[in-house]
Amino acid sequence: MNLWMAIPGIPKIKNGYNPATWVLEVTSSSAEIQLKIDFAQIYVNSTLYQVNENLIKELSIPPSCSKDLFFPTKYAQPFIIQCKAYLWKQH
Known part of the structure; x- marks a missing residue:
């Protein structure tokens, strides 16, 4: 169960309904x-927030064996290749 569904008063998502649309609707101003x-x-006080914060901290520290x-x-590509791609798209 996600964070928003646990809040009293939030309507449950209907079968087959787009979850992204539902979240936008139930979290609107x-x-x-x-x-x-x-x-x-509610989010700042949730365990989901703490888990995400800990994950961000963990992933922000590069492994000791990594290089810059x-x-x-x-x-990414030489100028002539970029020109060809641009001309091809315009064609």
Whole structure:
């Protein structure tokens, strides 16, 4: 069960309904006003927030055996290849 479904007053998602649309609808500012709740505060106080914060901290520290990224050139492709791609798209 996700964080939003555990909040009293939030309508349950209907079978076959797009989950992204449902989340946008139930977390809208009008829904916050109607339900008299602050979704941002609920999230900050949730275990999901703590898990995400810990994961961010963990993934922000590179492994000791890793090396800095190095790119030999400024661009991914040479200028002539970029021109060909641009002209092909315009054609």
